[in-house]
Amino acid sequence: MSKVKYYYDSDTLSYRKIERKKRRTLKYFLAFLFSSALFGLLFVFLASQFFKSPNEKALERELSNMQLQFELLNKKMTEAEAVLANVEERDNNIYRLYFESNPIPEEQRKAGFGGVNRYKAFEGFDNSKLIKESNKRLDILQKRIVVQSKSLDEIAILAAEKEKLLASIPAIQPVNNEDLTRMASGYGMRTDPFNKTRKMHWGMDFTAPRGTPIYAAGDGVVERADSNSSGYGKHIRIDHGYGYVSLYAHLYKYNVGKNQKVKRGDLIGFVGSTGRSEAPHLHYEIFKDGERINPINFYYGSLTAEEYSKLLDRSSIENQSLD
Known part of the structure; x- marks a missing residue:
């Protein structure tokens, strides 16, 4: 009231x-x-x-958590960059070097993005710099990974090609050591057995009994298996690719035919004395890009260091050839 x-x-x-x-x-x-x-x-x-409202406190906590997440992200990116840098270094200095490929320039691996501002959407905020830098680092890291991935694809192709090349090069002695009577004559100036004059001997002669197995020195395709080349008698020519051709002459008989694919170590024929030959033996030649080269440089696939040294000594003696 x-x-x-x-x-x-x-x-x-x-x-x-x-x-x-x-x-x-x-x-x-x-x-x-x-x-x-x-x-x-x-x-x-x-x-x-x-005083701060509950909503403001929640937003502050969310912002603080976001900053922490970006810091952790940057730390992970730093670790990823270090791992990728190690892979890139090995890629340039080991893998690409081994396969005789040019290293990828540093500026190509770590190139940024020019032209349009890709990070304009991140401008105008309190943490714009942090967000922009993180996104920029992530973009460059992704680009480096793409470049490295393409490089590894290229190396895989080079490795397969290198493996094919190594398998194709005529790298083994075509007659087993235990089947040889002796290594009769090497590459170089030798005495002709028929007219006794000095002339160039373009291959190596391996003395062995008639019927001794002869093996393909490398992977390839039989280019010829006939007796239509003067002086060689029954002979085989194998095209190994990469400019290499091997020739096996004075055969007793063939074990392969023209256009047949062979692998290193396959039995291709047998020692004989057909054609211009003084006794049963294998005359062996190697061509590179159409030029005859010394076969002594191509036995690393089948001989020990000691066996190779002995073969090198015997092949350097100027004696009489058998063809």
């Missing part, structure tokens, strides 16, 4: 009751509401300067 208020009226010399007008009451009420609202806004403003 509201209190009744009075005032003293000097004209009537009596106390009179104070009557509150409705307009004034409304005015006071509105003034109270305005002052309350003003005070409330002031309180909220001051509170916002010194």
